[in-house]
Amino acid sequence: MNNYQPPTQQPPTPEKVAIEQIKVAATIIDKIRCSQDIQTIFTITTQEVRRVLECDRLLVYQFNDDWSGQVLAESVGAGWNSLLVERNNYEVLGNGHVQQDRCLLRDWSQGESADILQQDSFLQSTQGGKYAHGQKFTAVDDIYTKGFPDCYLQALEEYQAKAYLLVPVFQDQKLWGLLGAYQNESTRTWSDSEVELMRQIATHLAVALQQAEYINQLKLQTRNLEITLKELKLAQQQLIQQEKLAALGQLVAGVAHEINTPLGAIQASAGNNTKALIAAIAELPKLSEFLNPAEKVLFFKLIEEAMASKPIFSSSEKRPLKRQITDQLKEYQVDNARNIADLLIDIGVIKDIDSYLLLLQHKKVSWILELAYNLTRLLSNNKTILTSVEKASKVVFALKNYARFDASEEKQLAQVQDGLETVLEIYHNQLKQNIEVIRHYQDVPEIRCYPDELIQVWTNLIHNGIQAMKQGGTLTLTTALENEGIKVEVVDSGSGIPLQVKDKIFEAFFTTKPTGEGSGLGLHISKKIVDKHNGTITVASQPGNTRFAVWLPLNNEQ
Amino acid sequence: MSESAILCVDDEVVILDSLKEQLKRKFGDRFIYEVAESADEAWEVIEELQQDEIQVIAIVSDWLMPGIKGDEFLIQIHQRFPQLITVMLTGQADEEAIERAKKQANLHACLHKPWTEQELTQIITSALEQ
Numbered sequence: 001m002n003n004y005q006p007p008t009q010q011p012p013t014p015e016k017v018a019i020e021q022i023k024v025a026a027t028i029i030d031k032i033r034c035s036q037d038i039q040t041i042f043t044i045t046t047q048e049v050r051r052v053l054e055c056d057r058l059l060v061y062q063f064n065d066d067w068s069g070q071v072l073a074e075s076v077g078a079g080w081n082s083l084l085v086e087r088n089n090y091e092v093l094g095n096g097h098v099q100q101d102r103c104l105l106r107d108w109s110q111g112e113s114a115d116i117l118q119q120d121s122f123l124q125s126t127q128g129g130k131y132a133h134g135q136k137f138t139a140v141d142d143i144y145t146k147g148f149p150d151c152y153l154q155a156l157e158e159y160q161a162k163a164y165l166l167v168p169v170f171q172d173q174k175l176w177g178l179l180g181a182y183q184n185e186s187t188r189t190w191s192d193s194e195v196e197l198m199r200q201i202a203t204h205l206a207v208a209l210q211q212a213e214y215i216n217q218l219k220l221q222t223r224n225l226e227i228t229l230k231e232l233k234l235a236q237q238q239l240i241q242q243e244k245l246a247a248l249g250q251l252v253a254g255v256a257h258e259i260n261t262p263l264g265a266i267q268a269s270a271g272n273n274t275k276a277l278i279a280a281i282a283e284l285p286k287l288s289e290f291l292n293p294a295e296k297v298l299f300f301k302l303i304e305e306a307m308a309s310k311p312i313f314s315s316s317e318k319r320p321l322k323r324q325i326t327d328q329l330k331e332y333q334v335d336n337a338r339n340i341a342d343l344l345i346d347i348g349v350i351k352d353i354d355s356y357l358l359l360l361q362h363k364k365v366s367w368i369l370e371l372a373y374n375l376t377r378l379l380s381n382n383k384t385i386l387t388s389v390e391k392a393s394k395v396v397f398a399l400k401n402y403a404r405f406d407a408s409e410e411k412q413l414a415q416v417q418d419g420l421e422t423v424l425e426i427y428h429n430q431l432k433q434n435i436e437v438i439r440h441y442q443d444v445p446e447i448r449c450y451p452d453e454l455i456q457v458w459t460n461l462i463h464n465g466i467q468a469m470k471q472g473g474t475l476t477l478t479t480a481l482e483n484e485g486i487k488v489e490v491v492d493s494g495s496g497i498p499l500q501v502k503d504k505i506f507e508a509f510f511t512t513k514p515t516g517e518g519s520g521l522g523l524h525i526s527k528k529i530v531d532k533h534n535g536t537i538t539v540a541s542q543p544g545n546t547r548f549a550v551w552l553p554l555n556n557e558q
Numbered sequence: 559m560s561e562s563a564i565l566c567v568d569d570e571v572v573i574l575d576s577l578k579e580q581l582k583r584k585f586g587d588r589f590i591y592e593v594a595e596s597a598d599e600a601w602e603v604i605e606e607l608q609q610d611e612i613q614v615i616a617i618v619s620d621w622l623m624p625g626i627k628g629d630e631f632l633i634q635i636h637q638r639f640p641q642l643i644t645v646m647l648t649g650q651a652d653e654e655a656i657e658r659a660k661k662q663a664n665l666h667a668c669l670h671k672p673w674t675e676q677e678l679t680q681i682i683t684s685a686l687e688q
Binding site: 256257258259260261262263264265266267268269271272275314315316318319336338339342346377380381384387388429432433434 | 569570571572573574575576577578579580582583587590591592593594595599603606622623624625647648649650670671672673674675
């Protein structure tokens with residue numbers, strides 16, 4: 001038996017059409033729900049539904065708050081007027097006729113009534129009409145048999161409609177708009193399944209619109225957050241820079257002293273040398289006149305010994321020495337013992353005083369010692385000049401290291417101790433007041449790092465340590481190998497960090513210092529810098545022992 | 559014979575050496591020149607000199623030193639020795655400290671590092687003439 005049935009030429013039964021429509025509806029709904037873009041949702045809705053219903057026009061209409069409204073999207077069959085302005089400027093005939101099937105969307109950016117060829121005032125005057133009051137749909141088979149008021153008929157004629165099916169689109173109880181299908185060619189009887197299709201589509205359109213709106217809001221929020229984040233990062237950069245400038249400002253005063261002190265010594269020594277040289281040259285010719293050969297030999301021995309002796313003693317060492325030599329001289333009945341003792345020490349003669357008795361008991365003793373003084377001071381003043389120059393350049397070098405800031409700099413091989421020493425040099429003046437610095441430097445390898453930024457870390461830690469020890473104390477710096485990294489510890493003997501603030505000290509803008517003294521960024525920035533090196537920074541504190549430990553990995557290539 | 563001394567106070571030995579040499583070259587045997595590296599040491603020196611019946615007539619003191627600052631030190635000096643000439647030497651102008659020293663230590667002058675020999679000797683000379 002042959003079960004084969006040839007394809008029927010008969011139109012499908014209404015049941016089949018209904019089933020087909022349900023299937024299509026499911027597909028459309030799926031497409032709508034999958035789309036996050038309002039424009040796509042409108043396009044799919046109008047195009048697909050018009051295709052399924054085989055109607056001439058399908059549109060999405062949205063109410064405004066005052067119940068005026070506009071067509072947002074429209075799919076229209078060839079030959080019919082478009083209710084939306086043809087924006088893309090093609091296929092438009094007179095009176096807004098379209099040449100082919102078209103799907104048009106309203107240009108949202110143009111404002112409320114842009115693009116709309118026909119304004120609808122009927123729905124506005126009835127405040128959304130019966131839909132706002134619960135009517136689920138309106139199916140009109142023939143617009144001329146319903147007894148519509150003239151104005152509405154006029155509007156419908158502008159739509160070129162003879163029959164239509166309207167379903168409301170609700171969003172949270174609120175009538176958002178309408179989904180409308182229009183038959184222009186002829187009157188049309190709308191089947192239940194068609195009504196149901198439209199209602200389903202309208203329901204899902206509402207959900208999809210809501211979703212799309214949320215997504216739009218989210219996108220907007222995300223964009224706002226991104227902008228805010230960018231601004232915050234910029235602000236942070238500025239603050240870091242300001243913090244650095246503030247710290248630099250604090251240093252400038254100390255640095256002025258650090259540089260002016262060696263400059264003072266240089267200026268004085270150079271002036272003293274000029275005077276010494278002039279005096280020595282004037283007096284030297286008299287040497288043979290005043291001294292016999294034996295005395296002359298002794299004189300040059302004295303000069304030689306003085307020049308070979310260590311030139312600078314601390315004043316506390318010199319004083320007992322001066323007293324001792326004074327007493328010795330008094331025993332040898334040398335006049336003006338105190339001044340001569342003082343002169344001898346300044347010359348650099350501090351031992352075997354009795355071997356120079358021949359000169360010290362000489363009647364020209366003042367002349368002899370003055371000449372010796374002028375000759376030997378030339379050398380010691382020169383030494384002062386050299387050490388002072390070295391000192392000033394050290395300060396300048398340290399400052400240069402400190403002030404350099406290059407965000408784009410690359411990692412360099414550097415010895416962490418050098419950075420620590422740079423900072424100690426900068427703070428030398430504050431440290432020497434009443435703080436003892438103890439260095440426990442292990443022989444650690446160089447690491448790839450951002451040396452200038454690490455200097456900032458050491459600056460913050462050492463500066464905090466100094467501030468915690470205003471009454472004096474001990475600052476201990478340790479470098480050691482630990483866990484394939486270098487551990488740097490900065491320990492102060494200050495009052496310690498109270499337990500309740502310990503957890504907050506790395507937070508931005510947290511400070512225990514009086515207003516103006518600290519920005520509360522120092523340790524925060526330090527932590528950021530250490531993080532950047534893939535290291536760690538920790539603190540342990542009790543009164544008299546506050547220990548900041550920074551660990552930096554040896555292998556730090558990322 | 560009652561001798562008099564000029565005392566220089568600074569925590570940098572090179573400064574003390576330079577000051578002393580400048581004063582010695584200018585005033586020779588007219589005075590005894592003593593130096594101290596801190597205010598505490600300065601008090602010791604004054605004490606020792608007093609024992610030797612030597613009177614300190616002028617003090618040139620650095621401002622930024624370990625322990626107490628120059629202005630406070632000179633104020634204390636002035637309280638105990640009102641006749642003593644006080645001169646402050648400073649590498650950084652701390653106007654408040656100078657004002658305080660002028661008011662409370664009868665500060666004769668303030669020398670700024672780097673100073674010149676002429677400035678130093680003129681200040682001492684003018685003070686001695688008063």
